Amino acid sequence: MALGAMDIFKHLPAGAKLENANCKKCGSPTCMMFALKLAKKQAKIELCPYAPSVLVEKINEGNKIQQKEVKVDDKIFGGENVMYRHQKTFKNPTGIVVELDCEEFGEFSEKFKRLSNFEIESIGEKFKIDGIYLKNSTPEAEKTVKEAGFAFFNEKTLEEFQIVDIQNKSVPEIIKTLTHIRQKAIVERDEKFSNPTCVFLEEKNPKILSAIASTLICKYASIIIFKEFDEAVFTTLITLRQNIFTDPEKPLQVESRVYEFNNPDENALVFLTTNFALTYFAVANELSSLKRSSFLVVTPSEGMSVLTAWSAEKITAKIAKKIVENNDILNSVKIKKIIIPGLLADLKTDLEEALEGWEIIIGTTEAYKIPDMIKNLNW
Numbered sequence: 001m002a003l004g005a006m007d008i009f010k011h012l013p014a015g016a017k018l019e020n021a022n023c024k025k026c027g028s029p030t031c032m033m034f035a036l037k038l039a040k041k042q043a044k045i046e047l048c049p050y051a052p053s054v055l056v057e058k059i060n061e062g063n064k065i066q067q068k069e070v071k072v073d074d075k076i077f078g079g080e081n082v083m084y085r086h087q088k089t090f091k092n093p094t095g096i097v098v099e100l101d102c103e104e105f106g107e108f109s110e111k112f113k114r115l116s117n118f119e120i121e122s123i124g125e126k127f128k129i130d131g132i133y134l135k136n137s138t139p140e141a142e143k144t145v146k147e148a149g150f151a152f153f154n155e156k157t158l159e160e161f162q163i164v165d166i167q168n169k170s171v172p173e174i175i176k177t178l179t180h181i182r183q184k185a186i187v188e189r190d191e192k193f194s195n196p197t198c199v200f201l202e203e204k205n206p207k208i209l210s211a212i213a214s215t216l217i218c219k220y221a222s223i224i225i226f227k228e229f230d231e232a233v234f235t236t237l238i239t240l241r242q243n244i245f246t247d248p249e250k251p252l253q254v255e256s257r258v259y260e261f262n263n264p265d266e267n268a269l270v271f272l273t274t275n276f277a278l279t280y281f282a283v284a285n286e287l288s289s290l291k292r293s294s295f296l297v298v299t300p301s302e303g304m305s306v307l308t309a310w311s312a313e314k315i316t317a318k319i320a321k322k323i324v325e326n327n328d329i330l331n332s333v334k335i336k337k338i339i340i341p342g343l344l345a346d347l348k349t350d351l352e353e354a355l356e357g358w359e360i361i362i363g364t365t366e367a368y369k370i371p372d373m374i375k376n377l378n379w
């Protein structure tokens with residue numbers, strides 16, 4: 001584990017209450033400042049002539065690389081430095097790579113076309129397959145793969161990865177093997193395990209393929225090379241991967257502004273919610289499928305969901321007033337009613353006081369119930 005500033009400081013002369021404390025020979029005004037720089041890897045331990053050998057050893061150990069980053073074309077794999085997502089975000093999503101055999105020409109062109117056409121959008125991000133592993137590769141096929149924007153893999157590229165054999169292994173055995181490798185690399189900093197991991201997945205049954213690949217994304221494949229390509233399975237896997245590799249400290253959020261659905265005019269409905277991406281896309285999805293046009297006021301709520309934002313006072317009448325009053329188009333609507341999430345019912349009175357001329361309507365607690373609610377409106 002990397003050392004924190006206090007772990008370092010207690011070994012330095014000022015922390016250990018020894019002679020030479022805060023002597024400034026390292027270029028820092030105090031031992032504490034030097035410890036902070038060391039913890040951030042902004043200084044070298046050799047600058048302090050009084051650092052004890054136990055500290056030097058700990059720092060050198062902490063500086064050892066855990067898992068190497070490997071760049072293949074413009075994609076980066078590996079480079080992880082934690083075991084668990086709650087410790088710090090995972091860095092580089094598991095690479096999703098599909099195998100193509102250049103000697104099977106018919107299959108090559110048909111599969112390549114499907115791979116090129118495959119693109120999904122989830123929570124505002126677009127995803128494609130990361131790379132293609134070419135068996136029996138030719139320079140021409142390599143060029144085609146790279147020109148289509150895929151990272152190109154062959155036997156040579158894979159030399160920088162450690163290939164983990166999962167053939168004939170049960171799911172618990174696969175987890176055990178990959179966890180052991182990760183532990184060796186991250187916790188023990190054993191250089192023999194520092195290359196990112198690569199797993200070949202030959203399973204054909206889509207259900208079993210999904211189960212094993214999901215396991216590999218969670219624990220702990222750096223890339224998976226699939227023999228089979230199935231649009232439905234890959235959509236599921238990429239969505240799972242997006243969730244696993246999102247920074248837990250930075251909730252996905254969308255820009256705070258007024259969004260328009262179905263060319264809104266003066267008869268449009270007005271909705272309000274927070275800028276948590278999952279909430280936004282759930283509501284936006286329903287609004288875009290309504291027969292009526294609408295505006296959606298998205299408040300700046302630091303990516304918090306409705307209830308969390310309300311409890312943290314990140315969605316208040318004052319905040320909503322600012323965004324509503326600054327939007328001219330919104331103020332041109334004839335029906336001065338704002339539909340708020342059902343979970344914000346307690347905010348109704350405050351909102352009505354702050355937003356003069358607007359009536360606040362308590363909406364549904366779930367986005368999928370919006371269409372039913374709209375059907376019953378008589379305005």
Ligand code: SF4
Pocket residue numbers: 012013014020021022023024025026027028029030031034047048049050051
């Ligand atoms: Fe402290 Fe060592 Fe820097 Fe002197 S050289 S201030 S003892 S860290």
